[in-house]
Structures are given as C-alpha cells and as structure tokens.
Amino acid sequence: MSGSTTGLLWSVKSSFLRYIATMADGRCSATDGADAVPSQDGGHGRFRFVLDSVEDKGTTVTARFRGDVRFSGHHGLLFVRLADPVLTFDASGNGVLSVAGADGPGYLPLARLTVTAAEAGRWRGTEVRLTDSGSDMFGGVYPQREPFDDLVLDLPTPVRLSSEPPPPSAGVRPTTAPSTRSNR
Ligand code: HEM
Numbered sequence: 169m170s171g172s173t174t175g176l177l178w179s180v181k182s183s184f185l186r187y188i189a190t191m192a193d194g195r196c197s198a199t200d201g202a203d204a205v206p207s208q209d210g211g212h213g214r215f216r217f218v219l220d221s222v223e224d225k226g227t228t229v230t231a232r233f234r235g236d237v238r239f240s241g242h243h244g245l246l247f248v249r250l251a252d253p254v255l256t257f258d259a260s261g262n263g264v265l266s267v268a269g270a271d272g273p274g275y276l277p278l279a280r281l282t283v284t285a286a287e288a289g290r291w292r293g294t295e296v297r298l299t300d301s302g303s304d305m306f307g308g309v310y311p312q313r314e315p316f317d318d319l320v321l322d323l324p325t326p327v328r329l330s331s332e333p334p335p336p337s338a339g340v341r342p343t344t345a346p347s348t349r350s351n352r
Contacts, residue, residue: 174219174289176233176253177205178319184239184306185213194241200251202235217253222323230256231323248305250278255293255321257283263293265319267305278302279316291321 179185188194198204198215207213217233236251250267254275257263263283266275281296296316303312 173216174322174324176217176219176231176255176319176321177214178217178293179214179317180237180250181310181314181316188239188241191241191246193243195239197238198235200234200236202237219323220252227259228256229258229323230254231321246307248307250305253278255283257281257291264299265293265296276301276305278305281319283321286320289323291323293319293321 185196188196196204201218201220202215205214205216215235215237217235217237220232220234222232223230231254233253233255235253236249238250239248240246252268252275254266255263256266261282261284263281264277265279265281266277268275277299279296279298279302281293283291283293286292296318298306298310298312298314298316300312303310303314
C-alpha cells in the first residue's frame with residue numbers, strides 16, 4: 169500500500185478521459201473529498217476518493233467514499249457526475265460499485281467488478297463492467313458490460329474478509345486477505 173492514504177483510486181475509463189481532454193470546452197473537476205492524482209506513466213491520471221467508512225460484515229465488505237467528480241463538455245450537453253462511490257464486495261470477489269448520480273441523492277449501480285486482495289490493505293478491482301444504469305450515466309454511448317478501467321482500493325490494514333466459513337446458505341467461498349486470488 170502506498171503511504172498511509174486510504175481511498176479509492178480510479179481512472180474511470182481512459183478513453184473517456186481522453187475524449188473530454190480533447191474537447192474544446194471539456195472540463196473535469198474533482199472536489200468534496202475527491203482529487204486528481206497525476207499519472208506516473210504519462211497517462212491521464214486517476215481520481216482518488218477519500219475513504220469515509222468501512223463496514224466489514226465478515227463475508228461482505230462495504231466501503232463508502234466521499235468525493236465528487238464531474239465531466240462536462242459540448243456546451244453543457246455532456247454532463248457526467250460520479251459522486252460518493254460505495255463499493256460492496258463479498259468473499260468470492262463479486263463487487264458492485266455504486267455512485268450518487270447526476271440527478272440527486274439516490275445511489276445507482278455503476279459497475280460490477282471482481283475485487284481481490286493484492287497486499288496488506290490494498291485491494292484491486294478488475295473486470296470492471298458497466299451496468300445498465302451505468303450506461304445511462306454515460307448517455308447510453310457505452311453499452312451495458314462495457315469494460316471500464318481497473319481500480320485500486322486502499323483500506324485500513326485490519327479490514328479483511330473473515331476467514332470464518334459463511335453459513336452454508338450464503339453460497340460464498342471465504343477468502344482471507346491477502347488471498348490466493350491476488351495473482352490474477
Ligand atoms: C453535441 C453533442 C455531442 C457530440 C457532437 C458528440 C460527439 C462525439 C464524438 C465525435 C465522439 C467520438 C470521439 C472519438 O472517438 O474520438 C464521441 C464519443 C463519446 N461521447 Fe459524445 N458527443 C456529444 C454528446 C455526448 C453526450 C451528451 C454524452 C454523454 C455522456 C457523450 C458521451 C460520449 C462517450 C462516452 C463517448 C465515447 C468516448 C470514448 O470512450 O472513446 N457524448 N462523442
């Protein structure tokens with residue numbers, strides 16, 4: 169884990185960032201707990217959403233973040249707001265990333281993803297795929313299941329999915345952190 173900063177690091181979708189960057193009036197802002205982290209490899213950088221809370225229920229973790237990232241362009245016709253993300257994932261790595269959308273306080277699932285432990289306190293989200301409501305957030309230009317960029321999740325080190333087996337009815341396989349899935 170880099171430093172002691174906890175949060176969610178995500179470049180959303182590099183081609184979308186490029187699209188905004190090349191637009192004459194394209195704008196991107198990160199406020200209220202989000203900031204833009206410059207790229208270390210010449211890419212478009214990433215956004216960091218600060219960690220708000222983590223709820224570890226043993227077989228399910230819910231991490232809430234604060235921050236408001238907005239994209240605009242095409243003289244106001246394009247407006248995308250991704251705010252206060254919430255990431256829930258289970259011991260099998262099935263994750264859902266939800267955000268407060270453009271139209272108010274309600275949360276909508278933005279993407280489904282696979283979450284795996286990488287190193288102490290650090291988790292990675294891969295196979296990030298847009299949901300139906302996520303497609304709507306991007307004007308329907310990207311279809312459902314459109315691949316989005318991988319993300320990195322830095323949580324306080326003690327947070328880990330329980331190694332206790334879940335009740336048989338739960339249907340999920342327990343995974344310790346760091347796990348055998350970390351090499352994927
Ligand atoms: C005046 C209205 C608009 C015009 C003229 C326009 C034009 C374009 C063009 C030409 C591209 C292709 C860019 C490229 O391949 O380099 C594109 C891509 C795209 N547009 Fe728009 N657009 C408009 C409005 C919108 C709106 C309202 C949204 C909603 C979010 C949107 C979302 C996107 C997305 C997500 C892409 C794909 C970016 C990528 O990943 O390559 N556009 N648009």
